[in-house]
Amino acid sequence: MAQRALRLYAGPAALAHIRANGLRPEHIGAIPGAAGGPKGLILGPLDRFIFGEWLTQSAQPVHLIGASIGAWRMATAALTDPVPAFERLQRDYIAQHYELPPGAKRPSAEQVSREFGHNLQAFYGGRIDEVMSHPRYHLHVIASRGKGVLQREHRLLTPLGYGAAFVANALQRRALGRLLERVVFSSAGQGGAPAPTPFALDDFPSRHLPLSAVNFMPAVQASCSIPFALQAVHNIPGAPAGAYWDGGITDYHLHLRYRPPAGSPIVLYPHFQRQVVPGWLDKALTHRHRATSALDHMLLLAPDPQWVAGLPQGKLPDRHDFMTYANDLPGRMRVWTTAAQAAQQLADELAQWLRAPDPTRLEPL
Numbered sequence: 001m002a003q004r005a006l007r008l009y010a011g012p013a014a015l016a017h018i019r020a021n022g023l024r025p026e027h028i029g030a031i032p033g034a035a036g037g038p039k040g041l042i043l044g045p046l047d048r049f050i051f052g053e054w055l056t057q058s059a060q061p062v063h064l065i066g067a068s069i070g071a072w073r074m075a076t077a078a079l080t081d082p083v084p085a086f087e088r089l090q091r092d093y094i095a096q097h098y099e100l101p102p103g104a105k106r107p108s109a110e111q112v113s114r115e116f117g118h119n120l121q122a123f124y125g126g127r128i129d130e131v132m133s134h135p136r137y138h139l140h141v142i143a144s145r146g147k148g149v150l151q152r153e154h155r156l157l158t159p160l161g162y163g164a165a166f167v168a169n170a171l172q173r174r175a176l177g178r179l180l181e182r183v184v185f186s187s188a189g190q191g192g193a194p195a196p197t198p199f200a201l202d203d204f205p206s207r208h209l210p211l212s213a214v215n216f217m218p219a220v221q222a223s224c225s226i227p228f229a230l231q232a233v234h235n236i237p238g239a240p241a242g243a244y245w246d247g248g249i250t251d252y253h254l255h256l257r258y259r260p261p262a263g264s265p266i267v268l269y270p271h272f273q274r275q276v277v278p279g280w281l282d283k284a285l286t287h288r289h290r291a292t293s294a295l296d297h298m299l300l301l302a303p304d305p306q307w308v309a310g311l312p313q314g315k316l317p318d319r320h321d322f323m324t325y326a327n328d329l330p331g332r333m334r335v336w337t338t339a340a341q342a343a344q345q346l347a348d349e350l351a352q353w354l355r356a357p358d359p360t361r362l363e364p365l
Contacts, residue, residue, distance in 0.1 A: 005307040005342075006349040009274055009365040011296040014266055018299070023357045025058035029260030029297075030198040030267045031077075033070025035248025035280065037226075038317035039272040040069040041340045044090045045347035046270040046301060047073060052083035054354065059136065060264050063198040065254055067142040067247030069093075071223040075124070075216075078131040078139050078187075092119060094336045097329045106323070113231040117221055124220075128213045132187055138195040141185045141211055142247035142254075143222040145240065146232070150179050153232040153243045162227060165249075169281040173288070176279065177205035182250045183239065185211035185219040198267075199256035203294075209239050223247040229319075252280045257294040267298040272316055274302050274365070291365040300365055303346060311339045 010018065021027065031050070034040070055062065066074035072089065079085045098107035098115060124131070131139060146152070150161040161179060168175040182204050189195030194210045201208060211219060215237040222233035222244035232243035255278040258267045269276075275289040276298075282288045308316060312335040325332035353361060 003304070003307050003310060004349065005303055005345040006353075007274070007302055007304050008353070008362050009298075009300040009302065010362040011291065011298045011365045013296040014299045015359065015362055017265055017297075018357055018362065019359045023266065023299070023354065025055050026060050027264055027266045028055065028058075028062055028268045029060070029264030030063040030065060030258060031074070032254040032256075032267065032269050033064070033066035033074045034253045034271055035068030035070055035246060035251075036253075036272060037069055037319045038093070038321065038336065040073060041090060041093060041317050041336055042272060042303060042343040042346070043073070043270045044086055044340055045344045046350060047077065048083050048086045049347040049351060050268070050270065051077045051086070054351075061136055061138060061261070062264070063138045063140060063195070063260075065140045065142065065198070065256070066223070067251050067254060068224050068226070070254070071141045071220050071247060075131050075139055075141070075220060078134045078137040079127060080130045088123070090340055092123065094333050094340070095329075100327065109229060109231045112229060113221075113225065116224065116230060117217070120217055120221055124217065128216045131216065132211070132213055134187075138189065139187045139211060140195075140197055141219050141223050142251050143183045143185065143219060143233075143236075143244045144180045144247055144249040144251075145183045145207070146243040146245065147177075147179055147181060151242045153234070158227070166281055169279065170285065173278060173282070174204060176250070176281065180245075180250055182206040182247075183244065184208050185215065185239075187211045198260050199258045203257055204250065207240070212238065215239065218244075246280070249280045251278070252282065253277045255292070255294060258297055260297050265297055267295075269298050269300040271300050271302050274300065276300070276365075295365055298365060299362075301346070301350060303343070307345075311342060 064074035064077055076085045076089050149157050165179045186194035218233050218236045226246045232245050234243055235241050253276045255276045260267055277289050317336045317339050321332050
């Protein structure tokens with residue numbers, strides 16, 4: 001028997017709903033997209049199935065929430081024809097390459113930011129209005145804004161600021177808010193104001209701002225700007241002055257206090273692991289990886305670890321592969337393409353389960 005690829009994890013409210021009602025497209029109220037860089041490549045087939053086939057069978061509004069690569073994925077979902085757009089995203093992400101200057105071991109943050117900005121322009125140029133005016137999808141892009149010593153990017157002060165952020169976060173997650181705040185850029189709801197978020201904002205210092213055609217590009221680039229690997233994005237139009245970095249710093253896997261609409265109570269989460277880690281600085285703090293009541297409405301889709309062990313190198317693609325393969329672009333592209341193609345099994349198994357949702361397949365989140 002072939003190794004099963006997909007595992008399904010449910011919070012108690014999601015489990016009760018599926019036991020009583022099954023799961024239909026109209027039950028979905030929100031879809032998060034995590035930070036995680038190349039790991040997100042294995043979610044491409046799920047994205048194409050969910051947004052290209054399954055959700056098209058319903059008409060309810062759906063909130064799309066993304067940080068870092070998750071913001072790129074969720075914005076892609078809101079394009080008019082998402083399937084070829086997701087296929088292009090996968091091709092472009094796998095093919096990205098930064099030529100190293102002579103003697104350099106890695107590209108500079110300035111180089112990566114410049115080329116990444118060009119890639120975003122090539123991908124979304126002329127199509128931002130499709131995202132902003134989508135009849136069903138409300139997009140929420142999360143970035144992290146520096147405060148205090150991190151308010152501006154600086155060669156010496158920024159490393160010191162992130163060192164202080166590491167210590168503050170280790171003591172208490174909310175203490176991180178003294179140095180970084182969550183900023184949610186939301187596309188327009190009724191009356192032109194930013195659409196209400198499908199999650200509470202009082203668990204961590206936060207701002208809620210409009211996402212528009214004017215600030216779409218810098219907001220998405222900021223959400224993807226990993227500290228030290230890319231430059232911060234400064235002075236986003238319509239937002240307070242300051243430096244904006246990767247949304248995954250404050251909200252790595254979007255462990256948010258979800259409050260989906262009553263008529264569409266399920267938060268459907270295609271993810272690359274079972275754990276929903278709150279912030280990037282919590283990666284080593286395993287006691288913060290447990291599910292909480294914030295995730296009660298969540299149905300999380302993730303690859304089985306044994307299936308992952310069968311991928312090239314026995315793992316998901318990750319950012320370390322850029323160093324492992326250095327200038328061996330064909331080698332890295334081959335490994336990442338193999339993993340992305342294997343992930344079609346995840347989508348196939350989800351489609352099969354959705355034809356007759358079996359609650360006994362659901363595991364506790």
